[in-house]
Amino acid sequence: MMPLVSIRQLTLEAATTRGAAHILRGIDLDIGRRRIVGVVGESGSGKSSLAACLVRLLPANLSRIDGEIVFDGTDLLGLSEAAMNAYRGTRIAMIFQDPMTALNPLFTIGTHLVDVLRRRHPGLARKVATARAIAMLRRVGIADASLRFSSYPHQLSGGMRQRVLIAMALLVEPDLLLADEPTTALDATVEAQIVALLEELRHGFAGSIVFISHQLGLVAQLCDDLCVMYGGTVVETGPVADVLGAPRHPYTRALLACELDDDAAGGHLVSIPGDVPDPVSAHVACVFAPRCPHATNACRSSVPALRDAGPGRRAACMRMEELG
Protein backbone atom coordinates (compact mmCIF):
# COMPACT_ATOMS: atom_id res chain seq x y z
CA MET A 1 0.00 0.00 0.00
CA MET A 2 1.16 3.52 -0.80
CA PRO A 3 2.23 5.45 2.26
CA LEU A 4 -0.04 8.35 3.23
CA VAL A 5 2.83 10.81 3.02
CA SER A 6 6.09 10.53 1.08
CA ILE A 7 8.64 13.18 1.86
CA ARG A 8 11.50 13.36 -0.62
CA GLN A 9 14.63 15.49 -0.37
CA LEU A 10 12.85 18.09 1.73
CA THR A 11 15.23 21.01 2.15
CA LEU A 12 14.58 24.11 4.19
CA GLU A 13 16.82 27.10 4.56
CA ALA A 14 16.38 30.38 6.40
CA ALA A 15 18.26 33.62 5.89
CA THR A 16 20.27 34.75 8.90
CA THR A 17 22.86 37.48 9.37
CA ARG A 18 25.56 34.79 9.27
CA GLY A 19 24.28 33.32 6.01
CA ALA A 20 21.77 30.61 5.10
CA ALA A 21 20.82 28.32 8.01
CA HIS A 22 20.20 24.76 6.83
CA ILE A 23 17.16 23.76 8.89
CA LEU A 24 16.32 20.59 6.97
CA ARG A 25 19.03 19.03 4.80
CA GLY A 26 17.25 16.71 2.35
CA ILE A 27 14.75 14.71 4.42
CA ASP A 28 13.37 11.39 3.13
CA LEU A 29 10.54 9.91 5.16
CA ASP A 30 7.42 7.83 4.56
CA ILE A 31 4.44 7.99 6.88
CA GLY A 32 2.44 4.78 6.54
CA ARG A 33 -1.34 4.67 6.72
CA ARG A 34 -2.70 4.17 10.24
CA ARG A 35 0.85 4.23 11.62
CA ILE A 36 2.09 6.31 14.53
CA VAL A 37 5.48 7.67 13.60
CA GLY A 38 7.58 8.97 16.48
CA VAL A 39 10.06 11.69 15.54
CA VAL A 40 12.85 12.11 18.08
CA GLY A 41 15.84 14.39 18.13
CA GLU A 42 17.49 17.07 20.21
CA SER A 43 16.88 20.79 19.97
CA GLY A 44 17.87 22.06 16.54
CA SER A 45 17.50 18.63 14.92
CA GLY A 46 14.64 19.92 12.76
CA LYS A 47 11.78 17.83 14.15
CA SER A 48 9.41 20.75 14.74
CA SER A 49 10.35 22.27 11.37
CA LEU A 50 9.42 18.99 9.73
CA ALA A 51 5.96 19.19 11.32
CA ALA A 52 5.67 22.84 10.27
CA CYS A 53 6.40 21.82 6.66
CA LEU A 54 3.64 19.21 6.73
CA VAL A 55 1.06 21.93 7.46
CA ARG A 56 3.14 24.53 5.61
CA LEU A 57 3.18 26.90 8.56
CA LEU A 58 6.68 28.17 7.91
CA PRO A 59 8.81 30.97 9.31
CA ALA A 60 8.86 34.28 7.42
CA ASN A 61 12.64 34.39 7.01
CA LEU A 62 12.54 31.30 4.81
CA SER A 63 14.91 31.62 1.88
CA ARG A 64 14.55 28.22 0.24
CA ILE A 65 12.20 25.26 0.28
CA ASP A 66 12.84 22.31 -2.01
CA GLY A 67 11.84 18.72 -2.49
CA GLU A 68 8.37 17.30 -2.23
CA ILE A 69 5.78 16.28 0.34
CA VAL A 70 3.39 13.98 -1.47
CA PHE A 71 0.24 13.68 0.62
CA ASP A 72 -2.15 11.06 -0.76
CA GLY A 73 -0.95 11.77 -4.32
CA THR A 74 -0.70 15.58 -4.11
CA ASP A 75 2.52 17.50 -3.60
CA LEU A 76 1.69 19.92 -0.79
CA LEU A 77 4.61 22.16 -1.68
CA GLY A 78 3.13 22.74 -5.15
CA LEU A 79 -0.24 23.95 -3.88
CA SER A 80 -1.37 27.55 -3.83
CA GLU A 81 -1.93 29.08 -0.40
CA ALA A 82 -5.72 28.76 -0.82
CA ALA A 83 -5.47 25.13 -1.91
CA MET A 84 -3.16 24.35 1.02
CA ASN A 85 -5.55 26.04 3.41
CA ALA A 86 -8.25 23.60 2.34
CA TYR A 87 -6.13 20.80 3.86
CA ARG A 88 -5.54 22.48 7.19
CA GLY A 89 -8.05 21.59 9.87
CA THR A 90 -9.69 19.10 7.52
CA ARG A 91 -7.32 16.41 6.29
CA ILE A 92 -4.34 17.56 8.38
CA ALA A 93 -4.73 18.62 12.02
CA MET A 94 -2.27 19.51 14.72
CA ILE A 95 -2.05 19.26 18.52
CA PHE A 96 0.27 21.93 19.82
CA GLN A 97 2.77 21.67 22.64
CA ASP A 98 1.41 24.31 24.97
CA PRO A 99 -2.26 23.85 25.90
CA MET A 100 -2.14 27.19 27.73
CA THR A 101 -1.69 29.27 24.60
CA ALA A 102 -3.33 27.13 21.92
CA LEU A 103 -6.89 28.06 22.91
CA ASN A 104 -8.38 31.52 22.41
CA PRO A 105 -9.14 32.97 25.87
CA LEU A 106 -12.15 34.93 24.53
CA PHE A 107 -14.09 31.88 23.31
CA THR A 108 -15.70 29.03 25.19
CA ILE A 109 -14.53 25.44 24.81
CA GLY A 110 -17.78 24.78 22.93
CA THR A 111 -17.08 27.52 20.38
CA HIS A 112 -13.64 26.04 19.68
CA LEU A 113 -15.08 22.56 19.15
CA VAL A 114 -18.09 23.57 17.06
CA ASP A 115 -15.88 25.82 14.91
CA VAL A 116 -13.51 23.03 13.90
CA LEU A 117 -16.41 20.67 13.31
CA ARG A 118 -18.28 23.12 11.05
CA ARG A 119 -15.09 23.86 9.15
CA ARG A 120 -14.76 20.14 8.44
CA HIS A 121 -18.46 19.69 7.63
CA PRO A 122 -19.76 23.11 6.47
CA GLY A 123 -23.42 22.08 6.24
CA LEU A 124 -23.60 20.60 9.72
CA ALA A 125 -26.49 21.90 11.85
CA ARG A 126 -25.35 23.67 15.03
CA LYS A 127 -27.42 21.33 17.17
CA VAL A 128 -25.80 18.24 15.68
CA ALA A 129 -22.36 19.80 15.99
CA THR A 130 -22.98 20.61 19.65
CA ALA A 131 -24.10 17.07 20.41
CA ARG A 132 -21.04 15.62 18.67
CA ALA A 133 -18.71 18.02 20.46
CA ILE A 134 -20.10 17.12 23.88
CA ALA A 135 -19.86 13.42 23.07
CA MET A 136 -16.21 13.92 22.10
CA LEU A 137 -15.46 15.80 25.33
CA ARG A 138 -16.81 12.77 27.17
CA ARG A 139 -14.68 10.44 25.08
CA VAL A 140 -11.48 12.29 25.95
CA GLY A 141 -12.32 11.89 29.63
CA ILE A 142 -13.73 15.26 30.60
CA ALA A 143 -16.17 15.00 33.49
CA ASP A 144 -19.31 17.18 33.32
CA ALA A 145 -18.87 17.52 29.55
CA SER A 146 -21.98 19.64 28.97
CA LEU A 147 -20.91 22.01 31.75
CA ARG A 148 -17.36 22.25 30.40
CA PHE A 149 -18.75 22.96 26.93
CA SER A 150 -19.68 26.46 28.19
CA SER A 151 -16.44 27.01 30.15
CA TYR A 152 -13.68 29.37 29.07
CA PRO A 153 -10.09 28.08 28.74
CA HIS A 154 -8.90 29.81 31.92
CA GLN A 155 -11.45 27.84 33.94
CA LEU A 156 -9.76 24.56 32.94
CA SER A 157 -6.56 22.99 34.24
CA GLY A 158 -3.64 22.26 31.92
CA GLY A 159 -4.53 18.60 31.63
CA MET A 160 -8.15 19.39 30.74
CA ARG A 161 -7.07 21.94 28.13
CA GLN A 162 -4.80 19.34 26.53
CA ARG A 163 -7.80 16.99 26.44
CA VAL A 164 -9.80 19.73 24.70
CA LEU A 165 -7.05 20.11 22.08
CA ILE A 166 -7.10 16.37 21.50
CA ALA A 167 -10.91 16.48 21.22
CA MET A 168 -10.63 19.26 18.61
CA ALA A 169 -8.13 17.24 16.59
CA LEU A 170 -10.24 14.07 16.73
CA LEU A 171 -13.46 15.87 15.74
CA VAL A 172 -11.73 16.81 12.49
CA GLU A 173 -11.08 13.12 11.76
CA PRO A 174 -7.92 14.06 9.87
CA ASP A 175 -5.93 11.68 7.69
CA LEU A 176 -2.79 13.06 9.29
CA LEU A 177 -2.54 14.23 12.90
CA LEU A 178 0.59 16.09 13.97
CA ALA A 179 1.30 16.07 17.70
CA ASP A 180 4.24 18.30 18.66
CA GLU A 181 5.36 17.33 22.19
CA PRO A 182 1.73 17.20 23.37
CA THR A 183 2.60 16.19 26.94
CA THR A 184 5.76 18.20 27.59
CA ALA A 185 3.99 21.05 29.41
CA LEU A 186 2.12 18.69 31.75
CA ASP A 187 2.95 17.25 35.15
CA ALA A 188 4.00 13.61 35.36
CA THR A 189 0.73 12.09 36.61
CA VAL A 190 -1.29 14.22 34.16
CA GLU A 191 1.09 13.25 31.35
CA ALA A 192 0.42 9.59 32.21
CA GLN A 193 -3.32 10.28 31.85
CA ILE A 194 -2.87 11.88 28.41
CA VAL A 195 -0.59 9.05 27.22
CA ALA A 196 -3.16 6.49 28.40
CA LEU A 197 -5.86 8.47 26.57
CA LEU A 198 -3.83 8.57 23.33
CA GLU A 199 -3.21 4.81 23.55
CA GLU A 200 -6.92 4.18 24.01
CA LEU A 201 -8.01 6.57 21.25
CA ARG A 202 -5.61 5.25 18.64
CA HIS A 203 -7.71 2.12 18.20
CA GLY A 204 -10.67 4.17 16.98
CA PHE A 205 -8.56 6.48 14.82
CA ALA A 206 -8.27 5.77 11.10
CA GLY A 207 -5.57 8.32 10.30
CA SER A 208 -1.81 8.44 10.73
CA ILE A 209 -0.07 10.27 13.55
CA VAL A 210 3.29 12.02 13.64
CA PHE A 211 4.30 12.17 17.29
CA ILE A 212 7.19 14.53 18.00
CA SER A 213 9.02 14.05 21.27
CA HIS A 214 12.36 14.19 22.95
CA GLN A 215 11.43 11.34 25.31
CA LEU A 216 12.56 8.04 23.84
CA GLY A 217 10.65 6.07 26.48
CA LEU A 218 7.37 7.71 25.56
CA VAL A 219 7.92 7.11 21.85
CA ALA A 220 8.85 3.50 22.51
CA GLN A 221 5.58 3.02 24.36
CA LEU A 222 3.26 4.80 21.95
CA CYS A 223 4.63 4.58 18.40
CA ASP A 224 4.86 2.00 15.61
CA ASP A 225 7.71 3.58 13.68
CA LEU A 226 10.61 5.72 14.73
CA CYS A 227 12.42 8.49 12.89
CA VAL A 228 15.63 9.73 14.52
CA MET A 229 16.73 13.20 13.41
CA TYR A 230 20.03 14.96 13.88
CA GLY A 231 21.23 18.27 12.51
CA GLY A 232 18.39 18.66 10.02
CA THR A 233 18.73 15.14 8.61
CA VAL A 234 17.07 11.77 9.17
CA VAL A 235 19.77 9.43 10.49
CA GLU A 236 17.65 6.33 11.07
CA THR A 237 14.08 5.09 10.54
CA GLY A 238 12.24 1.83 11.04
CA PRO A 239 9.84 -0.06 13.30
CA VAL A 240 10.31 1.36 16.79
CA ALA A 241 11.15 -1.90 18.59
CA ASP A 242 13.71 -2.89 15.92
CA VAL A 243 15.47 0.46 15.91
CA LEU A 244 15.66 0.74 19.70
CA GLY A 245 16.46 -2.95 20.12
CA ALA A 246 19.37 -2.91 17.64
CA PRO A 247 20.19 0.60 16.41
CA ARG A 248 22.24 0.79 13.22
CA HIS A 249 23.35 4.45 13.39
CA PRO A 250 26.00 5.53 15.91
CA TYR A 251 23.89 8.57 16.89
CA THR A 252 20.87 6.41 17.75
CA ARG A 253 23.20 4.18 19.77
CA ALA A 254 24.70 7.18 21.59
CA LEU A 255 21.27 8.63 22.30
CA LEU A 256 20.15 5.34 23.85
CA ALA A 257 23.30 5.19 25.96
CA CYS A 258 22.47 8.63 27.38
CA GLU A 259 19.13 7.34 28.66
CA LEU A 260 19.46 6.85 32.38
CA ASP A 261 16.80 4.21 32.76
CA ASP A 262 19.18 1.39 33.66
CA ASP A 263 19.52 0.39 37.28
CA ALA A 264 23.27 0.92 37.43
CA ALA A 265 23.82 3.50 40.11
CA GLY A 266 27.05 5.41 40.47
CA GLY A 267 29.78 5.67 37.90
CA HIS A 268 29.98 8.36 35.32
CA LEU A 269 26.97 9.28 33.27
CA VAL A 270 27.14 9.03 29.54
CA SER A 271 27.01 12.09 27.35
CA ILE A 272 27.87 12.75 23.71
CA PRO A 273 30.98 14.93 23.62
CA GLY A 274 30.94 17.97 21.37
CA ASP A 275 28.22 20.29 20.17
CA VAL A 276 25.26 19.99 17.83
CA PRO A 277 26.12 21.05 14.28
CA ASP A 278 26.01 24.71 13.38
CA PRO A 279 23.03 25.12 11.02
CA VAL A 280 25.02 27.61 8.94
CA SER A 281 27.75 25.07 8.12
CA ALA A 282 27.65 23.56 4.64
CA HIS A 283 26.38 20.00 4.21
CA VAL A 284 29.46 18.27 2.84
CA ALA A 285 29.97 15.47 5.37
CA CYS A 286 28.05 13.22 7.74
CA VAL A 287 26.40 15.67 10.18
CA PHE A 288 27.28 13.44 13.13
CA ALA A 289 30.94 12.85 12.15
CA PRO A 290 32.42 15.54 14.48
CA ARG A 291 30.92 13.75 17.51
CA CYS A 292 31.05 10.17 16.22
CA PRO A 293 33.62 7.82 17.80
CA HIS A 294 33.71 5.77 14.58
CA ALA A 295 34.15 8.60 12.07
CA THR A 296 36.76 8.13 9.32
CA ASN A 297 38.05 10.51 6.66
CA ALA A 298 35.32 9.30 4.31
CA CYS A 299 32.69 10.31 6.88
CA ARG A 300 34.21 13.78 7.04
CA SER A 301 34.35 14.31 3.29
CA SER A 302 31.08 12.97 1.86
CA VAL A 303 27.42 12.84 2.82
CA PRO A 304 26.15 9.33 3.67
CA ALA A 305 22.95 8.23 1.92
CA LEU A 306 19.91 7.08 3.88
CA ARG A 307 19.89 3.46 2.73
CA ASP A 308 18.40 0.06 3.52
CA ALA A 309 19.37 -1.30 6.92
CA GLY A 310 17.11 -4.31 7.35
CA PRO A 311 13.38 -4.99 6.85
CA GLY A 312 11.54 -1.66 6.81
CA ARG A 313 14.64 0.07 8.11
CA ARG A 314 16.97 2.73 6.79
CA ALA A 315 20.04 4.38 8.25
CA ALA A 316 22.46 7.05 7.06
CA CYS A 317 25.84 5.64 8.05
CA MET A 318 28.60 4.59 5.64
CA ARG A 319 30.08 2.17 8.14
CA MET A 320 26.95 0.42 9.44
CA GLU A 321 27.94 -2.97 7.99
CA GLU A 322 31.40 -2.86 9.61
CA LEU A 323 30.04 -1.57 12.90
CA GLY A 324 27.32 -4.21 13.05
Add this chain to the structure above:
Amino acid sequence: MSATGEALVEFDGVSVVFEGQVRALDDVTLAIRKGEIVGLVGESGSGKSTLCRILVGLTPPSSGTVNVGGLPVHRQLAQDPLAFRRRAQMLLQDAVASLSPRMTIGRALEEPIAIHKLPRGQTLEQLASILRRLGLPQDVMAKFPHQISGGQARRVGVARALLMRPEIVVADEPTAGLDVSVQGELLNLLLDLQQEFGLTYLLVSHNLNVIRRVTGRTAVMYLGQIVEAAATRDLFAAPAHPYTAALLSTNPAVDPRKRHKPIVLQGEIPSAVNPPTGCRFHTRCPVAQARCASEPPALVEIEAGRQVRCHFPFSLLKSGSDA
Protein backbone atom coordinates in the same frame (compact mmCIF):
# COMPACT_ATOMS: atom_id res chain seq x y z
CA MET B 1 28.70 10.09 48.11
CA SER B 2 30.28 10.06 51.52
CA ALA B 3 27.60 11.39 53.83
CA THR B 4 28.64 11.71 57.44
CA GLY B 5 26.15 11.42 60.29
CA GLU B 6 26.08 15.13 61.02
CA ALA B 7 22.96 16.94 59.82
CA LEU B 8 23.82 20.08 57.87
CA VAL B 9 20.24 21.12 57.19
CA GLU B 10 17.28 20.44 59.46
CA PHE B 11 13.67 21.32 58.68
CA ASP B 12 11.49 20.82 61.72
CA GLY B 13 7.73 21.14 61.40
CA VAL B 14 8.04 23.87 58.78
CA SER B 15 4.85 25.41 57.37
CA VAL B 16 4.41 28.32 55.00
CA VAL B 17 1.10 30.06 54.54
CA PHE B 18 0.83 32.71 51.82
CA GLU B 19 -1.76 35.46 52.19
CA GLY B 20 -3.28 33.70 55.15
CA GLN B 21 -4.82 30.93 53.07
CA VAL B 22 -2.44 29.19 50.65
CA ARG B 23 -0.66 26.46 52.60
CA ALA B 24 2.37 26.09 50.34
CA LEU B 25 4.22 23.93 52.87
CA ASP B 26 2.64 21.97 55.67
CA ASP B 27 4.61 20.46 58.56
CA VAL B 28 7.78 19.61 56.64
CA THR B 29 10.46 17.73 58.56
CA LEU B 30 13.60 16.80 56.67
CA ALA B 31 17.28 16.44 57.50
CA ILE B 32 20.11 16.66 55.00
CA ARG B 33 23.44 15.27 56.17
CA LYS B 34 26.77 16.79 55.26
CA GLY B 35 28.07 15.46 51.96
CA GLU B 36 24.72 13.99 50.98
CA ILE B 37 22.79 14.47 47.74
CA VAL B 38 19.09 14.59 48.48
CA GLY B 39 16.58 14.56 45.63
CA LEU B 40 13.25 16.34 45.82
CA VAL B 41 10.45 15.26 43.49
CA GLY B 42 6.82 16.25 43.11
CA GLU B 43 4.54 17.95 40.61
CA SER B 44 3.93 21.67 40.20
CA GLY B 45 2.24 23.09 43.27
CA SER B 46 3.70 20.43 45.56
CA GLY B 47 5.90 22.95 47.40
CA LYS B 48 9.35 22.00 46.08
CA SER B 49 10.31 25.55 45.16
CA THR B 50 9.00 26.97 48.44
CA LEU B 51 11.12 24.44 50.33
CA CYS B 52 14.20 25.51 48.31
CA ARG B 53 13.53 29.19 48.91
CA ILE B 54 13.20 28.60 52.64
CA LEU B 55 16.51 26.74 52.74
CA VAL B 56 18.40 29.63 51.15
CA GLY B 57 16.53 32.19 53.25
CA LEU B 58 14.47 33.82 50.49
CA THR B 59 11.12 32.95 52.10
CA PRO B 60 10.60 32.95 55.88
CA PRO B 61 8.66 30.00 57.32
CA SER B 62 5.30 30.84 58.94
CA SER B 63 5.99 28.28 61.65
CA GLY B 64 8.61 25.66 62.49
CA THR B 65 12.38 26.03 62.37
CA VAL B 66 15.06 25.63 59.72
CA ASN B 67 18.65 25.15 60.84
CA VAL B 68 21.72 25.18 58.65
CA GLY B 69 24.89 24.05 60.42
CA GLY B 70 23.04 23.87 63.73
CA LEU B 71 21.86 27.49 63.76
CA PRO B 72 18.45 28.84 62.73
CA VAL B 73 18.47 30.42 59.27
CA HIS B 74 16.53 33.50 60.44
CA ARG B 75 19.10 34.21 63.16
CA GLN B 76 22.02 33.81 60.75
CA LEU B 77 20.30 36.17 58.32
CA ALA B 78 19.76 38.75 61.07
CA GLN B 79 23.33 38.57 62.38
CA ASP B 80 25.38 38.26 59.19
CA PRO B 81 23.23 37.97 56.08
CA LEU B 82 26.16 37.88 53.65
CA ALA B 83 27.86 35.03 55.51
CA PHE B 84 24.67 32.98 55.32
CA ARG B 85 24.20 33.74 51.61
CA ARG B 86 27.69 32.41 50.96
CA ARG B 87 26.91 29.31 52.96
CA ALA B 88 23.75 28.35 51.02
CA GLN B 89 23.82 28.95 47.27
CA MET B 90 21.16 28.26 44.69
CA LEU B 91 21.46 27.19 41.05
CA LEU B 92 18.45 28.75 39.39
CA GLN B 93 16.36 26.82 36.95
CA ASP B 94 16.49 29.32 34.10
CA ALA B 95 20.23 29.84 33.79
CA VAL B 96 19.98 32.33 30.93
CA ALA B 97 17.31 34.48 32.62
CA SER B 98 19.36 34.56 35.84
CA LEU B 99 22.09 36.51 34.03
CA SER B 100 21.49 40.20 33.38
CA PRO B 101 21.35 40.82 29.63
CA ARG B 102 23.17 44.16 30.11
CA MET B 103 26.16 42.73 31.97
CA THR B 104 29.05 40.78 30.51
CA ILE B 105 29.58 37.35 32.06
CA GLY B 106 32.76 38.74 33.61
CA ARG B 107 30.90 41.55 35.36
CA ALA B 108 28.18 39.16 36.55
CA LEU B 109 30.83 36.88 38.02
CA GLU B 110 32.88 39.65 39.58
CA GLU B 111 29.97 41.48 41.16
CA PRO B 112 29.63 39.04 44.08
CA ILE B 113 33.33 39.54 44.86
CA ALA B 114 32.63 43.22 45.55
CA ILE B 115 29.34 42.60 47.36
CA HIS B 116 30.90 40.05 49.68
CA LYS B 117 34.14 42.06 49.99
CA LEU B 118 36.23 39.03 49.13
CA PRO B 119 39.99 39.46 48.55
CA ARG B 120 39.90 40.41 44.88
CA GLY B 121 43.19 39.09 43.53
CA GLN B 122 42.91 35.74 45.23
CA THR B 123 39.24 35.27 44.33
CA LEU B 124 39.86 36.12 40.67
CA GLU B 125 42.52 33.42 40.60
CA GLN B 126 40.02 30.97 42.07
CA LEU B 127 37.49 32.09 39.49
CA ALA B 128 39.92 31.41 36.66
CA SER B 129 40.58 27.95 38.03
CA ILE B 130 36.85 27.23 38.44
CA LEU B 131 36.18 28.36 34.85
CA ARG B 132 38.93 26.03 33.62
CA ARG B 133 37.51 23.23 35.73
CA LEU B 134 34.07 23.83 34.17
CA GLY B 135 35.52 23.85 30.67
CA LEU B 136 34.52 27.46 30.07
CA PRO B 137 36.92 29.34 27.79
CA GLN B 138 38.44 32.47 29.34
CA ASP B 139 36.94 34.63 26.55
CA VAL B 140 33.47 33.87 27.90
CA MET B 141 34.13 36.66 30.42
CA ALA B 142 33.89 39.33 27.73
CA LYS B 143 30.62 38.01 26.29
CA PHE B 144 27.03 38.92 26.97
CA PRO B 145 24.48 36.25 27.98
CA HIS B 146 22.88 36.16 24.51
CA GLN B 147 26.25 35.31 22.99
CA ILE B 148 26.73 32.06 24.91
CA SER B 149 24.91 28.72 24.71
CA GLY B 150 22.39 27.43 27.25
CA GLY B 151 24.89 24.84 28.50
CA GLN B 152 27.52 27.54 28.98
CA ALA B 153 25.04 29.76 30.84
CA ARG B 154 24.36 26.88 33.21
CA ARG B 155 28.08 26.45 33.86
CA VAL B 156 28.38 30.19 34.51
CA GLY B 157 25.63 29.77 37.13
CA VAL B 158 27.61 26.91 38.69
CA ALA B 159 30.78 29.03 38.71
CA ARG B 160 28.96 31.94 40.34
CA ALA B 161 27.62 29.67 43.09
CA LEU B 162 30.93 27.87 43.73
CA LEU B 163 32.93 31.07 43.99
CA MET B 164 31.19 31.68 47.33
CA ARG B 165 32.60 28.39 48.68
CA PRO B 166 29.12 27.25 49.75
CA GLU B 167 28.38 24.35 52.08
CA ILE B 168 25.03 23.54 50.56
CA VAL B 169 23.95 24.01 46.96
CA VAL B 170 20.27 23.96 46.07
CA ALA B 171 19.94 22.95 42.42
CA ASP B 172 16.47 23.64 41.04
CA GLU B 173 15.99 21.54 37.89
CA PRO B 174 19.64 21.79 36.80
CA THR B 175 19.06 19.72 33.65
CA ALA B 176 15.69 21.16 32.59
CA GLY B 177 15.77 22.16 28.94
CA LEU B 178 19.12 20.46 28.34
CA ASP B 179 19.37 17.87 25.61
CA VAL B 180 20.02 14.32 26.78
CA SER B 181 23.37 14.30 25.03
CA VAL B 182 24.70 17.03 27.35
CA GLN B 183 22.66 16.35 30.51
CA GLY B 184 25.10 13.61 31.57
CA GLU B 185 28.00 16.01 31.20
CA LEU B 186 26.43 18.58 33.57
CA LEU B 187 25.52 15.93 36.14
CA ASN B 188 29.05 14.47 36.05
CA LEU B 189 30.35 17.96 36.65
CA LEU B 190 28.08 18.47 39.67
CA LEU B 191 29.16 15.08 41.07
CA ASP B 192 32.87 15.79 40.56
CA LEU B 193 32.54 19.19 42.21
CA GLN B 194 30.74 17.61 45.13
CA GLN B 195 33.74 15.35 45.75
CA GLU B 196 36.24 18.11 45.18
CA PHE B 197 34.63 20.76 47.37
CA GLY B 198 32.84 18.51 49.88
CA LEU B 199 29.47 19.93 48.84
CA THR B 200 26.01 18.93 49.95
CA TYR B 201 23.19 19.15 47.38
CA LEU B 202 19.47 19.44 47.43
CA LEU B 203 18.53 18.52 43.88
CA VAL B 204 15.06 19.23 42.55
CA SER B 205 14.10 17.47 39.35
CA HIS B 206 11.14 16.28 37.36
CA ASN B 207 13.42 13.76 35.74
CA LEU B 208 13.12 10.56 37.76
CA ASN B 209 16.02 8.94 35.91
CA VAL B 210 18.29 11.79 37.02
CA ILE B 211 17.08 11.46 40.63
CA ARG B 212 17.68 7.72 40.57
CA ARG B 213 21.18 7.95 39.18
CA VAL B 214 22.50 10.90 41.15
CA THR B 215 20.91 11.09 44.60
CA GLY B 216 21.43 9.01 47.72
CA ARG B 217 18.12 9.86 49.32
CA THR B 218 14.84 11.13 47.89
CA ALA B 219 11.94 13.05 49.36
CA VAL B 220 8.59 12.98 47.53
CA MET B 221 6.23 15.92 47.94
CA TYR B 222 2.51 16.20 47.35
CA LEU B 223 0.41 19.29 48.00
CA GLY B 224 2.86 20.93 50.42
CA GLN B 225 3.76 17.82 52.38
CA ILE B 226 6.53 15.26 52.29
CA VAL B 227 4.69 12.00 51.71
CA GLU B 228 7.73 9.74 51.60
CA ALA B 229 11.47 10.02 52.22
CA ALA B 230 13.84 7.09 51.87
CA ALA B 231 17.14 5.93 50.43
CA THR B 232 16.77 6.41 46.67
CA ARG B 233 17.53 2.75 45.95
CA ASP B 234 14.84 1.55 48.39
CA LEU B 235 12.33 4.12 47.16
CA PHE B 236 12.64 3.05 43.52
CA ALA B 237 12.76 -0.65 44.40
CA ALA B 238 9.55 -0.55 46.46
CA PRO B 239 7.68 2.74 46.88
CA ALA B 240 5.64 2.71 50.08
CA HIS B 241 3.30 5.66 49.47
CA PRO B 242 0.66 5.16 46.75
CA TYR B 243 1.55 8.57 45.28
CA THR B 244 5.23 7.60 45.02
CA ALA B 245 4.21 4.34 43.37
CA ALA B 246 2.05 6.19 40.82
CA LEU B 247 4.66 8.87 40.14
CA LEU B 248 7.47 6.36 39.59
CA SER B 249 5.25 4.25 37.34
CA THR B 250 4.79 7.19 34.93
CA ASN B 251 8.42 6.98 33.84
CA PRO B 252 8.30 5.01 30.57
CA ALA B 253 11.33 2.79 29.98
CA VAL B 254 12.87 2.52 26.52
CA ASP B 255 13.51 -1.17 27.00
CA PRO B 256 10.19 -3.04 26.55
CA ARG B 257 11.31 -5.77 28.98
CA LYS B 258 11.56 -3.18 31.75
CA ARG B 259 8.26 -1.52 30.87
CA HIS B 260 5.32 -1.91 33.17
CA LYS B 261 1.81 -0.57 33.05
CA PRO B 262 1.66 2.93 34.50
CA ILE B 263 -0.68 3.57 37.39
CA VAL B 264 -2.95 6.27 35.97
CA LEU B 265 -4.36 8.52 38.69
CA GLN B 266 -7.72 10.23 38.36
CA GLY B 267 -7.92 14.02 38.39
CA GLU B 268 -5.19 16.53 39.07
CA ILE B 269 -3.38 17.91 42.09
CA PRO B 270 -6.02 19.79 44.18
CA SER B 271 -5.73 23.44 45.20
CA ALA B 272 -3.56 24.31 48.20
CA VAL B 273 -6.16 26.94 49.19
CA ASN B 274 -8.66 24.26 49.98
CA PRO B 275 -6.80 20.95 50.39
CA PRO B 276 -8.77 17.73 50.90
CA THR B 277 -9.56 16.68 54.46
CA GLY B 278 -7.81 13.71 56.00
CA CYS B 279 -4.97 12.46 53.80
CA ARG B 280 -4.39 15.09 51.13
CA PHE B 281 -3.92 12.39 48.52
CA HIS B 282 -7.11 10.43 49.27
CA THR B 283 -9.14 12.11 46.48
CA ARG B 284 -6.84 10.55 43.86
CA CYS B 285 -5.62 7.49 45.69
CA PRO B 286 -6.59 4.17 44.07
CA VAL B 287 -6.41 2.34 47.41
CA ALA B 288 -7.97 4.93 49.74
CA GLN B 289 -10.24 3.68 52.51
CA ALA B 290 -12.83 5.44 54.70
CA ARG B 291 -10.27 6.37 57.35
CA CYS B 292 -8.14 8.24 54.76
CA ALA B 293 -10.87 10.84 54.15
CA SER B 294 -11.18 11.83 57.80
CA GLU B 295 -7.89 11.21 59.57
CA PRO B 296 -4.72 12.92 58.31
CA PRO B 297 -1.78 10.49 58.46
CA ALA B 298 1.46 11.61 60.16
CA LEU B 299 4.91 11.20 58.62
CA VAL B 300 6.19 8.14 60.48
CA GLU B 301 9.31 6.04 60.20
CA ILE B 302 8.04 2.64 59.06
CA GLU B 303 11.48 1.11 58.62
CA ALA B 304 15.07 2.25 59.15
CA GLY B 305 15.64 5.33 57.02
CA ARG B 306 12.16 5.41 55.49
CA GLN B 307 9.41 7.83 56.50
CA VAL B 308 5.92 7.63 55.02
CA ARG B 309 2.76 9.67 55.44
CA CYS B 310 0.16 6.97 54.75
CA HIS B 311 -2.23 4.85 56.82
CA PHE B 312 -1.71 1.88 54.52
CA PRO B 313 1.87 1.89 53.23
CA PHE B 314 2.81 -0.49 50.38
CA SER B 315 -0.88 -1.19 49.68
CA LEU B 316 -0.83 0.10 46.09
CA LEU B 317 2.33 -1.87 45.39
CA LYS B 318 0.59 -5.04 46.62
CA SER B 319 -2.65 -4.43 44.73
CA GLY B 320 -0.60 -3.60 41.61
CA SER B 321 1.35 -6.86 41.67
CA ASP B 322 -1.83 -8.86 42.25
CA ALA B 323 -3.57 -7.35 39.25
